[in-house]
Structure formats: structure tokens, C-alpha cells
Amino acid sequence: GQQLNQSPQSMFIQEGEDVSMNCTSSSIFNTWLWYKQDPGEGPVLLIALYKAGELTSNGRLTAQFGITRKDSFLNISASIPSDVGIYFCAGHAYSGAGSYQLTFGKGTKLSVIP
């Protein structure tokens, strides 16, 4: 099946620093999505990207859909303590016979040091 390589697995940053994480795959996706999971909660959708090359912002978050459709990155500017959590990328693609497949990366665990 399709697999996503999400990196880094974890990161510790100082409050105020910028953060960058990415996902790559050997497969092409039609949609790239980024979710955030707060400790003890379910994932929440942050950004959805629908076109190759698309660059989308949501507050301090910026995400891009790679030109090759095989990768995406998420940047967080000026991190704050509430940015702590696990960030998941997900790729969505048509898998044939009227079916679609949503594949999740293994997550990037972000810790912010005040």
C-alpha cells in the first residue's frame, strides 16, 4: 500500500522559533492534509491542499502541496506553547474501482520549551 515518510519524528524547539516538517511518498496524491493532535485528544484538521504547487496559510501555519504531488511541508512560525502536540500529514488519492485511500504519516511530535 501507499506509505508516507514524515520527518522529523520529534523535535524540541524554543518558544518563538520557526518549525518545519515534511512528508514524502513514492506515490502521487490528489490531496495533502495536515492534522494536529493535542495530548489526550483526537486529531484536528489544520490545512487541506488540493492542487500541486498550492501554498496555503492558516494563521501562523503555512503548508505547501509539492509540484510532483509526492510531498508536502508544514511550517509554523513564531512557535508558542500551545503548538505542542503531534502533527500528522495525510495523503488522499483515488485507489481504483470507485475507492479512495487516505494514508497517514506516523507523526511529528513537537515540544516547545518556554
Place this chain on the structure above:
Amino acid sequence: NAGVTQTPKFQVLKTGQSMTLQCAQDMNHEYMSWYRQDPGMGLRLIHYSVGAGITDQGEVPNGYNVSRSTTEDFPLRLLSAAPSQTSVYFCASSWGGPNTGELFFGEGSRLTVL
């Protein structure tokens, strides 16, 4: 604004016991799904449903049953619990069916099988 509601939030079972994880959504979403989250494994799809009366298997369906008698409810049944089913389970729904990766997640049910 209930969204996706999961019960129970925590459960401890002995090997061989059965139980049902409940999931209800009040957004009139046709698509509902169950995921399990294990450390270092990301989110893996167990079963999904594209509407009342229709269910299908995901990536890791063994040991789990589902049914969808109403649009609102999508229970997950463990027939004979095994320690390998110790995990955090998330129910998710979507307005766009399987054609979109935009999911609304519940808060999760943490299951421990002894």
C-alpha cells in the same frame, strides 16, 4: 456542538472478553470510520462506512466487527479481546464521504487488554 462522541473514554479488558466502543455523530455525515493509534505507527484504518447499511474493511480489520444501522451511530465491536488490541481508538466522520480526506475525529477511547 457535540460533533463526534465516543464512549467509553477508558476501558480495561481481560483477554477473551468482548466489548463495544460506541461512536455517534450529529453532523449528518454519511461517511464514518474507525482508526487505531499505536506508538510509532500513526493512524491505521480498521473499518469504514459510506452510509447506513454499508460497511467495508480497512487496513487492519481482523478481530473487529462493525455495523451501521443509522446515519448517526457506528459502533466497533471486539469479539474476543487480545493484548494486541491494546490501543487508542478514534472514530471519525466526513461530510464528503470517501472522496475527501477531511475528517472530524472523536476524542478517542483508550483500551487496555490484559
